[in-house]
Amino acid sequence: MKITYTSADHTTWDTETDCLGWEKLLHLLDAAHMADRIAEEEPQSQFEDFLEYSLGADFKYDHKGQDLWRNRHHLFRLVDLMRQAEAEG
Numbered sequence: 001m002k003i004t005y006t007s008a009d010h011t012t013w014d015t016e017t018d019c020l021g022w023e024k025l026l027h028l029l030d031a032a033h034m035a036d037r038i039a040e041e042e043p044q045s046q047f048e049d050f051l052e053y054s055l056g057a058d059f060k061y062d063h064k065g066q067d068l069w070r071n072r073h074h075l076f077r078l079v080d081l082m083r084q085a086e087a088e089g
Helices: 015-039 045-054 063-070 074-089
Strands: none
Touching: 015 063, 015 074, 045 063, 063 074
């Protein structure tokens, strides 16, 4: 028998850590989007536009966002490399 965890958006996760982390990420994204919308006085923030353009879908409601969360260690590595390139530039 395999134990899985289901987040509030009904996404199934193999670990409790991934499930809780995903829920926290969604909460933080919502807060960031609201803050950006207020600051930019726009219905959609530049950050939301970036996510939508980069992923080609809605981060929260599409499997691409969930896949990105599941493979976030690759994203962290990419960000580290970008920071390194910027620092050396």
